[in-house]
Amino acid sequence: MTTALRRLPRWGQGALVTLAVALVAALAALSGTVAYAHDYEAEERLLPGTTVAGLDVGELVVDEAHDLVSEELNARLDHEVELRDDEASWSVTPRELGAEADAAGALAEAVEGRDQAGWGDLARMRWLGDESGPEVRADIELPEEAVRARIAAIADEIDAGIDDATLVWDGEAYEVRGHTTGREVERGPATAALEDALHGARDTVDVPVDEEPPDITEADARDAAPRVQAATDAALDRVVELVDGDASWEVTPREFGGDPANVRALRDAAVADPQANASTLSSEVTLELDEGEVGAYVDDVAAEIDAEARDASIDYSSGWIEITDSSTGRTLDRDTTTELALEALQDEQDTVELPVDEVAPGRTRDDFHDVVLLRQAERRVYHYVDGEIAADWPVAIGTNDSPTPTGVFGVGAKRHMPTWHNPAPDGWGQDMDEVVGPGRDNPLGVRALNWVQGGRDTLIRFHGTPDTGSIGNAASNGCVRMHNDHVIELYDRVPQGATIVSI
Structure with a gap:
């Protein structure tokens, strides 16, 4: 039995042809897409539409793209930002603050994006001309602490305490010295503004400063001066x-x-x-x-x-007491x-x-109320009371061999009915008793007034004498002899401590 092939309808035959053509086209597209991807990888090129640091590096070989990106990032690192405050200004770049940028890392990220692109993405790029390669930002990395430190350093120059206007005395007049307005940098906002500027947002930053006026201005001080x-x-x-x-x-x-x-x-x-x-x-x-x-x-x-x-004082230069x-x-x-x-x-x-x-x-003057003046040449002693002669008496003085001393003396001990002790038993008194008791026949008579000088006894005395014939002569061994009645008067008149002047 012979089996004959059955013919398909005409429309069926057309569908098969279309399907075959589509299959062939799909295989061709797939083959082209695979070849497209292989070419980019083999040539180390970046996909169309790829951007790194804002630069279009699509279709470029990676090394070429690296040069472009490095140049761009270096420019950003050297981007100078000016901070301004009134007439003062400061400039700074990201590089000065230790900022860094990784061009190689950014390109590696772009390559990774290329390698991870799906077949659909690649097909659109190959057959539809779509340029949607990966986008890599590649920002510079600013050390936040360094930015804050730079703002702090600028703040140290700007910050100022409030000072009232003052008046300063220069020894004759006042000088007016002006006030100082208090100023303080707003460090937080200033830091944020500088970071934005360093990332390329702008070239200048006006430093934000709070100001506080003084209580007393220069005008106030000038009015008061x-x-x-x-x-x-x-x-x-x-x-x-x-x-x-x-x-x-x-x-x-x-x-x-x-x-x-x-x-x-x-x-x-x-x-x-x-x-x-x-x-x-x-x-x-x-x-x-x-x-x-x-x-x-x-x-x-x-x-x-x-x-x-x-x-x-007493003066006796005239021979009399003054x-x-x-x-x-x-x-x-x-x-x-x-x-x-x-x-x-x-x-x-x-x-x-x-x-x-x-x-x-x-x-x-009271210390000289009583003064006894011995005028040796006249052989007479005078009693002065308050500068005036009150009494006077004749006397005997020492011989030339035993003269009565001259000068100023004082009345020391006053002796009533004295006992005489021979002062020179081996000399002029060798023929005299060693001791003679009180009485008118005593060589000292009935009274004796010692002469002292410098607190010491001089052994010179005013004293009475039984030898009345010697009165008026230089007859003693240095003492001043007086009639017993006269020495009693002197004794009664003159106190201990009175001044004696012998001339």
Whole structure:
């Protein structure tokens, strides 16, 4: 049995042809796509539309793309940003802050994107001209700490504390010094703005700064200065009188380098009350004075006041007694005067009564109330009372071999009815008793007054004598002999300690 092939309908035959053609086309497309992908990999080229760091590097060989990307990233690292604050400015680049950029890493990411592209993506690129290669940002990496440190360094230059305008005393006048507005960099916003700029957002950054005005401006200080000056001048020229009896000396604080010690308080008072005048403000002025200069001035005043005390004295150059009266000395208490003067000059006192101390003399006229004058040539002794002769008596003095000494002496011990002890048993007294008891026949008579000098007994005496015939002559061994009645008078008249002058 013969089986004949059955013919397909005409439309069926056409479908088979179409299917075959489509299959052949698909195989051709697949083969082309595979070849397309193979070519890019083999030639180390990047897919169309690939961008790295904003650069179109599609179709480029990787090495070529690396050169372009490196150039771009280096330009970004050297991108100079200017930070500005008024007239000051600072420049910085990412590279200076230690920023880095990885061109090789960015391209490696682009290659990885190429290698991971799907067949559909590759087919669209090959047959439809689609350019949708991978996009790699390749940002530079900024060290945040370095950015903050740069802002901190700039802030150190900009930041300023608030200072009020001031008045400065130069010794004669006030100088106005301007105020300082407080300024402080807003570090957080400044850091963020710099980071944006360094990433290429802009070339300049205006540093954000907070400002705080002072309480007292330069204009305030200039308005206050004339009134404070007038008040200070009034305080410096105020007259203080130093008084000592009828004498007086006038001084002012200005003479002693007076400087206002409370300038700030004066400025504040004048600013707070624009109506405050020199008279009102002068009472507020506190002065600093040079204590050394005040002390030196007090020394000059003391030189006019001080006077040494003068002792009373006797003068016998004429052969008679003349008494010179004593005088009281005066001395200014320098330390107390300096303190009082400083207080008056600083505290608005007008007068200082000077503390002057009196200095008593060492010897007064009373110390010479009783003076005994021996005039040897006249062989006579005189008793002076308060500078006047009150009594006188004849005497005997020492021989030429044993003269009575001259000079000034004092009355030492006064002896009533003395016992005589032979002072020279081997000399002129060898023929005399060693001791003679009291009585009119005693060689010392009935009274004896010792002469002393420098606190020591001289062995010279005023004394009575039984040898009345020797009176009026140079007959003794140095002592001064007197009639017993006369020596009794002298004894009774003259106190111990009285002055003896022998000439």
